[in-house]
Amino acid sequence: MNQRADGQRLFVGGRWVEPDGGHYEVVDPATEETVGWAPEASRDQVHAACAAAREAFGPWSRTAPEERAAVLGRAADIIAGRFVPYAELAQAETGATTGTARAMQVGVGVARFRRYARVEPAEWAVPPQINEAGPMGKAGVMGALAVRQPVGVVTCITSYNNPWANPAGKIAPALAMGNTVVVKPAPQDPLSVYRMAEALEAAGAPAGVVNVVSGESVDVGEAAVASPDVDMVSFTGSTAVGQRIGEVCGRAMKRQLMELGGKGAAIVFDDADVGSAVAGIGTTFSFYSGQICTAPTRVLAQRGVYDRLVGQLAAYASRLKVGDPREPDTVVGPMISAVHRERVESYVELGRKEGAVVVAGGERPSYDRGFYVSPTLLADCTNDMRVAREEIFGPVVSVIPFEDEEEGIALANDTDYGLIDYVWSGDVARAFRVARQLRAGGVGINTVGRNMEAPFGGFKKSGVGRDVGVYALHAYGEVQAIVWPG
Numbered sequence: 001m002n003q004r005a006d007g008q009r010l011f012v013g014g015r016w017v018e019p020d021g022g023h024y025e026v027v028d029p030a031t032e033e034t035v036g037w038a039p040e041a042s043r044d045q046v047h048a049a050c051a052a053a054r055e056a057f058g059p060w061s062r063t064a065p066e067e068r069a070a071v072l073g074r075a076a077d078i079i080a081g082r083f084v085p086y087a088e089l090a091q092a093e094t095g096a097t098t099g100t101a102r103a104m105q106v107g108v109g110v111a112r113f114r115r116y117a118r119v120e121p122a123e124w125a126v127p128p129q130i131n132e133a134g135p136m137g138k139a140g141v142m143g144a145l146a147v148r149q150p151v152g153v154v155t156c157i158t159s160y161n162n163p164w165a166n167p168a169g170k171i172a173p174a175l176a177m178g179n180t181v182v183v184k185p186a187p188q189d190p191l192s193v194y195r196m197a198e199a200l201e202a203a204g205a206p207a208g209v210v211n212v213v214s215g216e217s218v219d220v221g222e223a224a225v226a227s228p229d230v231d232m233v234s235f236t237g238s239t240a241v242g243q244r245i246g247e248v249c250g251r252a253m254k255r256q257l258m259e260l261g262g263k264g265a266a267i268v269f270d271d272a273d274v275g276s277a278v279a280g281i282g283t284t285f286s287f288y289s290g291q292i293c294t295a296p297t298r299v300l301a302q303r304g305v306y307d308r309l310v311g312q313l314a315a316y317a318s319r320l321k322v323g324d325p326r327e328p329d330t331v332v333g334p335m336i337s338a339v340h341r342e343r344v345e346s347y348v349e350l351g352r353k354e355g356a357v358v359v360a361g362g363e364r365p366s367y368d369r370g371f372y373v374s375p376t377l378l379a380d381c382t383n384d385m386r387v388a389r390e391e392i393f394g395p396v397v398s399v400i401p402f403e404d405e406e407e408g409i410a411l412a413n414d415t416d417y418g419l420i421d422y423v424w425s426g427d428v429a430r431a432f433r434v435a436r437q438l439r440a441g442g443v444g445i446n447t448v449g450r451n452m453e454a455p456f457g458g459f460k461k462s463g464v465g466r467d468v469g470v471y472a473l474h475a476y477g478e479v480q481a482i483v484w485p486g
Helices: 043-061 065-081 083-094 098-116 165-178 191-202 218-226 240-253 275-281 283-289 304-319 339-356 405-413 427-434 470-475
Strands: 010-012 016-017 023-027 035-041 123-131 139-148 153-157 180-184 211-212 232-236 257-258 265-268 298-302 358-359 376-379 396-402 420-424 441-443 478-484
Touching: 010 191, 035 083, 035 191, 043 153, 043 180, 043 211, 043 218, 043 396, 065 083, 065 098, 065 191, 065 304, 083 180, 083 191, 083 420, 098 165, 139 240, 153 165, 153 218, 165 180, 165 191, 165 218, 165 232, 165 470, 165 478, 180 265, 218 240, 232 298, 240 257, 265 275, 265 405, 275 304, 275 420, 283 396, 298 304, 298 405, 298 470, 304 358, 304 376, 304 396, 339 358, 339 376, 339 396, 396 405, 405 427, 427 441
Parallel strands: 153 180, 153 232, 180 211, 232 257, 265 298, 265 420, 298 396, 376 396, 420 441
Antiparallel strands: 010 016, 010 211, 023 035, 123 139, 139 478, 358 376
C-alpha cells in the first residue's frame, strides 16, 4: 500500500482519523500525474462512522429546521469563498474543463447547499373526514395532519463524474430533513468530498452528523450499505451496482434512492430545428466528455432529416477540440481512467463489428499522456445493437433511422433504461403528445436543459425514487399521519 503523502484522513464522528488501510493514489486523468493520496477505510472504520451517525441522529433530528438550514447556508458561503482552489481540485481529479469544474461542479454544489438552506414546510393539513360511525360507534369529524419526518442514517454513495454537485445533492437535503449521513465517495475522486466535509465542520455541523469514508475496495461501500445502523441508501452509479445494493436494502427493508444508468433517446422529427438538435445532442461529446447518465446518446432520426442530421453531427463532432482541460478552448477532456477509456474504445470497435458506420472520431487522439477518446458518431445503427442498448458513458452517439411517430416512440421505449429522453420537433403539440408516451423519468422538448426544481429520477433500470427541489426532501423523509377527533 502506498504511503500517505498529504495527510489525508477519514472524517468519522467529528474527528479526522488515520485510515487502517493506508492510502491510495488519486490520478489526474489529463496528465496521469498524482493529485493526492486518499484514505482507505477498513470495515471497522465504516461501521464506526455509521454508529457515529446513529448516535448523532437523535439530537440533530430534534434541532430546529432553521438551525439546520443555517449550517447549510454557512457551508455554502465557506465553499464559495474557496471557489477557485476547490474547482482546481475537482478539475485535477476528474479531468473536467475549467468551465465545467467551476460552474457545473463547485458552482452547482454551492447552489444546492443554498437551496436546502431554505426552510420548507414540514407538515400540512389533510382535509377532514366526516365519519358516520367510527371505531367506537360514534359519528364525528376526524382531523389529520401529514408530517414529514427524517428517515434516520443515510449512506450516500456518490458518482465520479461530479464530486461536488452529486454529493451536495444528497448531503444537503438529507441534513435539511434532519437525517445524518455517511458519505462514501467514488474512489476516483474523493478528495473534493473531504473538502466538503471540512466546510460542513467549519459551518458548525455537530460531530457525527456528517461522516466521510473512502476506499478503492468494494468492502467500504458494502459495509456502508449493510450496516444495521443505516436506514437508507442514496446511490448514484451503474445499474449493475444499484441492483446489488437494492438486494441488500431489500433484505433489511431499508429505504432507497437510486439514480442509475441511462441510454437517453433523442427523437428528431422531420420538422425539427436541426441546428438546435445538433447542439443539444452534441453535449454528449462535450459535457463531462459524455460521462453522464442524462446524455442523449441514442439518436432516433426521422428519415426525412436523417442524412442532414448525421452530416451536421459529424461536422460538429469533428470541430470539437479534445485535449488539456485547463486550456480555455478545450471542449472535450479525458475519460476518468485508462480502464474506462479502454471500455469506451471497445464499444466503438463493437459498433463497427455490429455494422455501424463510424462517420466521426473512432480513434484515440495522439497525446503522450491522458485518457482521451475522440468524439465518435456511429451512423446506420439499429436498436438491437449493443452500442444502442448499453450505456457506454463516453463521447459516443449512435444514430438510428425511423419512419413515423409511432415507430419513433416504440424505438425510444425499447430499452432497459428510462432516465431522460428528448424530443425535437417544430410541432409543439406533437412534441408534448410524444413526451407523454415515453417511458422515462424526464423528457426535454427542444432542449437538454433542466429545471432544478423539477423531479429527477428514472423509470425501469434507471432508478428508484425522485429527488431535486422539494422532491429531495420527500426522498429523504418519511410521511407520518397524525389523526384526532374533531
